[in-house]
Amino acid sequence: MKRFTGVLVVAAMAVALCACGKETAEQSSGLTVEPIENTESVSEPAADVTLATPQVKDGVMRQGEDSIEVYFEWDPIEGADGYEVSSKNKFYEEENFREPEETVEVTDTSFVTGAQDYFDFLIKVRAFKGSGDSRVYSEWSEEAAGFTYTDDEINK
Secondary structure (H helix, E strand, O other): OHHHHHHHHHHHHHHHHHHOOOOOHHHHHOOOOOOOOOOOOOOOOOOOOOOOOOOEOOOEEEEOOOOEEEEEEEOOOOOOOEEEEEEEEEEOOOOOOOOOOEEEEEOOOEEEEEEOOOEEEEEEEEEEEOOHHHOEEOOOOOOEEEEOOOHHHHOO
């Protein structure tokens, strides 16, 4: 390795000594030579497709056609094609929410669920863009709560 490095140093010095005192073709002809720019298209890095996390408001109870509905909403996320909503529920006296959770896709910025009895609902939302293997998701939102009853109704 030392011998190879020494040869390179000697060769570099020889080239430098030979070039001393000689004019280059550019200097003797008076022409200006400018470097040629590479005009090949260079692929640009993929655009940042990070989506903001939706901020879901707690549900608002309202009278539906056949049941009490809970209406949840959030502000639109720039660049999103739609939203996944994960919801779970439980009867108000139960300790744990029922499994499995239900996940649906929506294109609107709201979600409505409901029940005829006293139910608690928790939902979380994430935005998505694209489809198939190229689909990109935001982080899941914090859970938002909604109820099909008031405290006055269960404390009678």
